[in-house]
Amino acid sequence: MKKTKLGELEELVLLTVVVLNEEAYGVEIKKTLEEKLGETLSVGSIQSSLKRMEEKGFLTSAFGESTGKRGGKRKRIYSATPYAHSVLNELKDIRTGLWEAMTQPIISFISL
Amino acid sequence: MHPPKWSHALLKFFVKKRFWEEIEGDMEEVFQDNLENHSVKRANRMYFLEVLKLLRPIIIRKIEGTQKLNNYGMLKNNIKIAIRSLIKQKGYTAINILGLSTSMAISMLIIIFIIDQGRMDEHNPAADRIYRVITEFDDAARDRVTPFGTSPYEFNQTVQFNLDVVEDAAQIISGAGVVTYDNKSFGYSGLHVSSNFIDFFAFDLIKGDKKIALKDINAVVLSSELALKLFADQDALGQLIEINDLGTFKVTGIIDNKNLNSHMSFDLLLPRQVFTQQETNKVLLSDWEGGSKRFYNYFRLDNSTSAGLLLTYLNDLNSTFPVEKQALYAFNIQRLDNINLGRLIKNEIGITTPNIISYFFIVLALVLILSASFNYMNLSIARGLTRAKEVGIRKMIGAEKRQIIVQFLVEAQLVTFCSLVLAFISLQLLVPVFNNLSLLDDINGAITMNFNSSMSVYAAFLAFTVFVGLVSGAYPAYYLSSFNSLNVIKGLSNSGKSPRFLFRKFLVFCQYSFSIIFIITTIILYQQAKLFANADYGFNYENVVNVPMPNIPYKSFRAELLQRSEIKGVSAVSELPVLSNFKEVFLINRNAGENESKSSMFSIDPYALENLGLSTIAGRNFKANLQDDEVNAILINEKALDVMGFENAEEALNQTIEIKTKTEFGGSSTKNRIIGIVQHFDYQFSFRESGPLVMNYDPSKLNMINIKIEGAAKLQAFEAIENVWETFDTDTPLEFELYQSNIYAIDKEFEELVGIVGIVAFIAILISCLGQVSMIIHHIQLKVKEIGIRKVLGANLWQLMFKLSRGFLVIILIAIMLATPLAWKINMFWTSKVYTAPDVSIGNLSVGIGLILIMAFMTMFVIIRKAVRQNPVESLKYE
Numbered sequence: 008m009k010k011t012k013l014g015e016l017e018e019l020v021l022l023t024v025v026v027l028n029e030e031a032y033g034v035e036i037k038k039t040l041e042e043k044l045g046e047t048l049s050v051g052s053i054q055s056s057l058k059r060m061e062e063k064g065f066l067t068s069a070f071g072e073s074t075g076k077r078g079g080k081r082k083r084i085y086s087a088t089p090y091a092h093s094v095l096n097e098l099k100d101i102r103t104g105l106w107e108a109m110t111q112p113i114i115s116f117i118s119l
Numbered sequence: 120m121h122p123p124k125w126s127h128a129l130l131k132f133f134v135k136k137r138f139w140e141e142i143e144g145d146m147e148e149v150f151q152d153n154l155e156n157h158s159v160k161r162a163n164r165m166y167f168l169e170v171l172k173l174l175r176p177i178i179i180r181k182i183e184g185t186q187k188l189n190n191y192g193m194l195k196n197n198i199k200i201a202i203r204s205l206i207k208q209k210g211y212t213a214i215n216i217l218g219l220s221t222s223m224a225i226s227m228l229i230i231i232f233i234i235d236q237g238r239m240d241e242h243n244p245a246a247d248r249i250y251r252v253i254t255e256f257d258d259a260a261r262d263r264v265t266p267f268g269t270s271p272y273e274f275n276q277t278v279q280f281n282l283d284v285v286e287d288a289a290q291i292i293s294g295a296g297v298v299t300y301d302n303k304s305f306g307y308s309g310l311h312v313s314s315n316f317i318d319f320f321a322f323d324l325i326k327g328d329k330k331i332a333l334k335d336i337n338a339v340v341l342s343s344e345l346a347l348k349l350f351a352d353q354d355a356l357g358q359l360i361e362i363n364d365l366g367t368f369k370v371t372g373i374i375d376n377k378n379l380n381s382h383m384s385f386d387l388l389l390p391r392q393v394f395t396q397q398e399t400n401k402v403l404l405s406d407w408e409g410g411s412k413r414f415y416n417y418f419r420l421d422n423s424t425s426a427g428l429l430l431t432y433l434n435d436l437n438s439t440f441p442v443e444k445q446a447l448y449a450f451n452i453q454r455l456d457n458i459n460l461g462r463l464i465k466n467e468i469g470i471t472t473p474n475i476i477s478y479f480f481i482v483l484a485l486v487l488i489l490s491a492s493f494n495y496m497n498l499s500i501a502r503g504l505t506r507a508k509e510v511g512i513r514k515m516i517g518a519e520k521r522q523i524i525v526q527f528l529v530e531a532q533l534v535t536f537c538s539l540v541l542a543f544i545s546l547q548l549l550v551p552v553f554n555n556l557s558l559l560d561d562i563n564g565a566i567t568m569n570f571n572s573s574m575s576v577y578a579a580f581l582a583f584t585v586f587v588g589l590v591s592g593a594y595p596a597y598y599l600s601s602f603n604s605l606n607v608i609k610g611l612s613n614s615g616k617s618p619r620f621l622f623r624k625f626l627v628f629c630q631y632s633f634s635i636i637f638i639i640t641t642i643i644l645y646q647q648a649k650l651f652a653n654a655d656y657g658f659n660y661e662n663v664v665n666v667p668m669p670n671i672p673y674k675s676f677r678a679e680l681l682q683r684s685e686i687k688g689v690s691a692v693s694e695l696p697v698l699s700n701f702k703e704v705f706l707i708n709r710n711a712g713e714n715e716s717k718s719s720m721f722s723i724d725p726y727a728l729e730n731l732g733l734s735t736i737a738g739r740n741f742k743a744n745l746q747d748d749e750v751n752a753i754l755i756n757e758k759a760l761d762v763m764g765f766e767n768a769e770e771a772l773n774q775t776i777e778i779k780t781k782t783e784f785g786g787s788s789t790k791n792r793i794i795g796i797v798q799h800f801d802y803q804f805s806f807r808e809s810g811p812l813v814m815n816y817d818p819s820k821l822n823m824i825n826i827k828i829e830g831a832a833k834l835q836a837f838e839a840i841e842n843v844w845e846t847f848d849t850d851t852p853l854e855f856e857l858y859q860s861n862i863y864a865i866d867k868e869f870e871e872l873v874g875i876v877g878i879v880a881f882i883a884i885l886i887s888c889l890g891q892v893s894m895i896i897h898h899i900q901l902k903v904k905e906i907g908i909r910k911v912l913g914a915n916l917w918q919l920m921f922k923l924s925r926g927f928l929v930i931i932l933i934a935i936m937l938a939t940p941l942a943w944k945i946n947m948f949w950t951s952k953v954y955t956a957p958d959v960s961i962g963n964l965s966v967g968i969g970l971i972l973i974m975a976f977m978t979m980f981v982i983i984r985k986a987v988r989q990n991p992v993e994s995l996k997y998e
Contacts, residue, residue, distance in 0.1 A: 051172035
C-alpha cells in the first residue's frame with residue numbers, strides 16, 4: 008500500500024475520530040489531540056485534515072446539533088469509513104512489525 | 120460576547136460557502152473557550168490568528184469556472200444594454216458627451232502641462248542625488264526669508280574636496296553679452312560652465328562631441344536657436360564667432376534648447392575660465408551676496424541619503440563666516456528634480472514654474488470637471504424615471520442591488536470613454552494653440568512632450584477617465600438602483616418633494632453659481648485689461664527709442680544725434696519708468712520724528728524731464744552742467760510731499776531732507792536739498808501704485824538713453840541713430856527698443872490671461888446651459904399629459920409656461936442671490952492688490968447677472984413654448 012495515503016497529522020486525526028465516536032467534531036478532536044500531544048493545534052489544521060480525508064474517502068460526515076456556544080451553528084460529526092479502518096489497521100501492523108524486528112532494543116521509560 | 124466582527128467578516132470572505140456553518144461554529148466555540156481563560160482582547164487576537172491559519176487551499180473558496188463565466192457574461196450584457204440605451208437617448212447622450220469631453224480635454228491639457236513641468240530634469244539618471252546649494256537671505260526689511268539660487272564661488276572647490284560623499288561638482292556662472300558673426304549681432308544670455316557640465320546634466324549635443332566640447336578655452340557651444348539666427352542654413356560647427364570684447368571663439372557644439380527639458384535655459388555655453396580669468400571679474404569672485412550674483416553650485420552625491428551630510432557641512436561652512444553675516448545667510452540644498460515646480464527662488468538660471476501656477480491650473484480643471492459631472496448626474500437621475508420600469512423588472516427577476524449599480528456604472532464609464540476619445544482628438548488641436556500663448560514664454564511653459572512615447576501620460580489619462588466616470592456615475596447608480604420594484608411596476612413615481620429631487624436642484628444651483636462667478640469675473644478682468652491697455656502713465660513714451668548706455672562719451676553722442684533732423688530729443692535715465700524697478704529708499708517725515716516712508720529713487724539727466732514730457736510744478740530742473748549745480752540736489756514728486764510732512768510744494772522747496780538707503784549691512788543716509796517738485800506721473804506698471812519718488816542727477820548711474828524721434832519718419836530716424844552710432848563705436852552693435860512696444864508687450868500677456876479665463880467661463884456656462892436644457896426637456900416630458908389636459912381645460916399659453924418654469928426660476932434666483940456676493944468678494948480680493956483696478960461696481964455685477972438671466976430665460980422660453988404648443992390631442996392619445 009502506498010505510504011502517501013495518510014499523513015502524520017491525518018492519521019492522528021483519524022484515530023481520534025474513531026476514539027471519540029459520536030463526539031467526533033472539529034473542536035473536540037482538536038482538544039483531544041492537544042491534550043494527547045501536549046501542544047496547541049489550530050482549527051485550520053484540523054479542519055483541513057478532516058476535509059482532505061473526507062475527499063479521499065476515509066471519513067463521512069453529517070450535521071449534528073447546534074449549541075448556544077457555537078452561536079447557534081450546528082456541528083459536523085465525522086465518522087470513519089470501513090476503508091479507513093482497514094488502512095489504520097494496516098498501518099498499525101506495519102509499525103508493529105518493524106518494532107518487533109528491532110535487534111537493538113530501544114530503552115524506553117514510557118510503558119509500551 | 121461575540122467574536123470580533125472584522126475577523127469574522129474576513130473568514131466569511133475567503134472560506135468556501137459550504138463550510139461556513141461548521142467552521143464558524145467551531146471558531147466561535149473555541150473563542151468562547153478562550154474567553155474563559157483569557158481577556159477579551161487576547162481572545163479576539165487569538166480568534167484573528169486562527170482565521171489567518173484557516174488560509175489553506177482546501178478551505179479557501181475558488182473562483183469556480185462557472186463564476187468566472189457568469190461575471191464575464193454579465194459584463195458583456197451590461198455593455199450591450201448600456202450601448203442600446205445610450206443610442207436610444209441620442210440627444211441626452213450627445214449632450215453628456217459634449218460636456219464631458221470639453222471639460223476632459225481641458226483637464227487633460229492641464230494634466231500634461233503639469234506632468235511636463237514636473238518631469239524637468241528627470242531625464243538625468245542621477246536626478247535624485249544632484250543637489251544645488253542655495254542661499255537663504257534673512258531679509259529684515261521685508262520680514263521674510265528670500266531664497267537665491269546662487270551661492271559663493273569657492274563652494275565649488277571647498278565642498279567637493281572636503282566632503283567625501285560628493286562624487287562630482289559642476290559650477291555655472293551666468294553672463295550676458297553680444298555675439299557677432301558675419302556682421303550679424305545678437306544679444307545673448309548664457310552660462311560659463313565647468314567642463315563637465317554637459318555630462319553632469321545629461322544633456323546631448325545635436326552636433327559636436329560632448330566629451331571635448333568645452334575643453335578649449337576658446338570653445339563655445341551654441342543653442343540651436345542662436346545657431347539658426349547666426350548661421351541660418353550653414354553648418355555652425357567649427358565656425359568662428361566674436362563675443363563681446365572677449366575675442367574669437369570656435370563653435371564646438373550645438374545643443375537643442377527647445378528640448379532641453381531642464382530648469383536651465385541659455386543661449387550659449389562658455390568654459391568657466393573665460394569668466395574667471397578676466398581681470399575685471401576676479402574681484403567679483405568673492406562677491407556672492409545680494410540679488411544680482413551669479414554663481415551656481417551643483418553637487419552630485421554618491422547617494423541621496425548623503426544629502427543630510429551635505430547640509431550639515433554647509434552649516435559648518437556658514438559658521439566660518441564673520442558673525443554678522445552668519446545671522447543673515449543660511450545655506451540650503453535643492454534636489455535637481457525638485458527645482459522646477461518647487462519653491463519660488465530668485466536668481467534662477469532659467470525660468471521655472473513655481474508651484475502656485477500648477478495649483479491654479481488644477482483648481483481650474485477641477486471646476487470644469489465638476490460642472491460636467493454634475494450635468495451627467497442630473498441628467499441620469501432625471502431620466503431615472505424612464506428607466507424605472509427596467510430597474511423594477513430586473514429586480515423582480517432576481518438582480519441584486521449591487522448588480523444594478525454595476526450596470527449603471529458601466530453605462531457611465533461608456534459615456535466617459537466616448538468623451539475620452541473626443542477629448543483626445545481635441546487635445547491634439549489644443550496643444551499647439553496652448554504652446555503659442557506668449558504668457559508661457561515667461562515661465563518656460565510650452566508643452567514639450569511628445570505623448571506618443573510616454574506611457575505614464577496614457578496611464579494618467581486612463582486613470583482620469585475612470586475617475587470621472589466613477590464620480591459622475593456613482594450617485595445616479597446608487598439612486599437608480601434603489602427603486603422599489605413594486606412601486607415602480609404599479610406606476611407610482613417619486614414625487615417632487617423627496618430629498619433626491621432636492622439634490623438635483625442643488626446640482627443645477629451649483630452650476631449656475633459657478634457660471635455667475637465666472638461671468639462676473641471675466642467681465643471685470645476684461646475691463647482690467649482695457650484699463651491696462653489704455654493706461655496713461657502721465658509721461659510721454661510714444662516715439663521714444665531706448666538704447667542701453669554704451670562705452671562712449673554720452674554728451675558728444677547726444678550732441679551728434681541732435682544734429683539730425685529726425686531726432687527730437689535725447690536724454691538719459693538710470694532705469695526706465697514702468698519697465699524696470701527703481702531703487703528703494705526711505706524718507707523721513709519731519710513732523711513725525713523718526714517715521715520713515717518708502718520711496719523710489721532713480722537718476723536722470725537734465726534733459727529727461729523735457730524729453731519725457733514732464734514738468735516741474737515748483738522750483739527748477741537740474742542744471743545742464745553737473746559742476747554748476749549744487750551737490751546732492753534732488754527733485755521730488757508730489758506724493759513725496761505728503762509723506763515727508765510738507766503742506767505744499769512751496770513749503771518743500773529748498774528744504775534739506777534726509778534720505779536713507781538700506782543694504783544688508785545697515786544703511787547710509789544722505790542730506791539732500793529739494794530744488795524742484797515734479798508733476799505726478801506713474802512710474803510703475805499700472806499694476807502697482809506709483810508712490811513717492813526722488814530723482815537725482817548722477818551721471819555714473821545713467822544706464823539708458825531715451826531718444827525721441829520723429830513719429831512720421833521712424834525708419835529714417837532709426838537709420839540716423841545707426842549712422843551716428845557707427846561714427847562712435849564700430850564694435851558694439853546698436854540695440855534699441857521702442858518704449859511703447861515694450862509697454863504693450865506686458866499688456867499682451869494680461870490679455871491672454873483674460874482670454875483664458877474667458878474661455879473657461881464660456882465653457883462652464885455652456886455646460887450649465889446644456890444641463891439646464893436637458894433638465895427642462897425632461898421635466899416637460901414628465902408633464903406632457905398634464906399640459907395636454909390643462910390646455911384642453913382652457914389654460915392659456917403664458918400661464919402654462921410660467922407654471923412649468925417656476926421651479927427653475929426659483930433655483931436661478933437663489934443662485935444669483937448667493938453667488939453674486941461671492942463673486943463680489945472674490946473680485947474685490949484681487950482688485951485690491953492691483954493699483955489701477957476697475958471697480959467691482961453694481962454696474963458690472965448687474966451686467967453679469969443680466970447675461971445669465973437672459974440666457975436662462977431664452978433657453979427656457981424656447982423649449983417650453985415648443986412643448987406648450989403641442990396639440991393636446993397628440994399628448995392625450997395614449998391614455
